[in-house]
Amino acid sequence: MLDLGNRTSIYQPEQEGLIFPWEPEFDSVEEERRYRKEHLVAACRAFAQEGFDYGFAGHLTVRDPERPELYWTNPMCVHFAKVKVSNLILVDHVGTVIEGGHAVNRAGFVLHANVHEAHPDIIAMCHAHTPFGVAWAATGRPIDPITQDACAFFEDHVVIGESAGAVAVENHAGNDVAKAFKGVKAAIHQNHGLLTASRHSIDAAAFWFIALERCCRQQLDIAATGIEPIRIPEKGARYSREHVGSDYIGWLHFQTVWNQLIEDQPDMFD
Ligand SMILES: [Zn+2]
Numbered sequence: 001m002l003d004l005g006n007r008t009s010i011y012q013p014e015q016e017g018l019i020f021p022w023e024p025e026f027d028s029v030e031e032e033r034r035y036r037k038e039h040l041v042a043a044c045r046a047f048a049q050e051g052f053d054y055g056f057a058g059h060l061t062v063r064d065p066e067r068p069e070l071y072w073t074n075p076m077c078v079h080f081a082k083v084k085v086s087n088l089i090l091v092d093h094v095g096t097v098i099e100g101g102h103a104v105n106r107a108g109f110v111l112h113a114n115v116h117e118a119h120p121d122i123i124a125m126c127h128a129h130t131p132f133g134v135a136w137a138a139t140g141r142p143i144d145p146i147t148q149d150a151c152a153f154f155e156d157h158v159v160i161g162e163s164a165g166a167v168a169v170e171n172h173a174g175n176d177v178a179k180a181f182k183g184v185k186a187a188i189h190q191n192h193g194l195l196t197a198s199r200h201s202i203d204a205a206a207f208w209f210i211a212l213e214r215c216c217r218q219q220l221d222i223a224a225t226g227i228e229p230i231r232i233p234e235k236g237a238r239y240s241r242e243h244v245g246s247d248y249i250g251w252l253h254f255q256t257v258w259n260q261l262i263e264d265q266p267d268m269f270d
Pocket of ligand 1: 058
């Protein structure tokens with residue numbers, strides 16, 4: 001293993017005084033809530049930029065820091081590009097809107113509430129009906145370690161085949177997903193689409209979602225050529241995942257998007 005001293009990652013600079021996104025520390029729960037809500041909005045805006053909208057489908061959630069049994073999510077029938085701090089809703093695990101004026105997405109709370117309830121360590125989740133993720137999900141196959149980027153998901157995602165294809169609007173459907181979603185950061189829900197989760201931040205869940213969609217696109221692109229891709233050997237794939245596949249690395253990647261969005265879309269904070 002590499003000796004990182006007291007650094008979390010090799011990407012953190014050893015040299016002092018450089019501009020670099022350090023993880024936040026909070027003096028109060030209000031400050032942490034504000035941070036989580038603003039970053040949830042940024043994740044939604046990032047999804048809009050990536051073209052992840054499909055009508056009202058798609059939901060992102062982050063737990064409230066003070067009341068972890070409640071979570072913040074994007075409002076029903078509001079385009080990802082129009083989500084802002086003031087239209088987020090706070091929802092409980094049976095789908096009651098505790099704060100905010102908008103309705104909650106039924107399939108959204110069924111999926112997310114079940115996963116959040118079954119896995120107290122999961123802080124944030126993302127789901128959307130994306131062009132390549134949905135297409136790849138129809139194959140019922142996992143992502144192969146064929147690129148360094150794809151290695152982030154090596155032995156760190158599952159394919160959920162059970163209950164595949166039936167819309168998850170009833171509670172038991174969410175249960176199946178929650179059971180399978182154990183100790184991994186992503187799931188391919190067969191015939192449905194992609195899900196990611198983070199034990200760290202909405203930033204990490206959002207970035208790994210964007211990354212997984214790209215991996216699905218690359219798998220399909222390569223398959224379309226008919227050329228057999230070269231698989232990275234297990235040991236190398238695991239090494240890459242350890243260095244570039246953590247929640248922290250997902251968070252760090254997302255800071256690039258965050259910095260772009262706060263300059264270009266200040267109405268996020270309305
Ligand atoms: Zn869905």
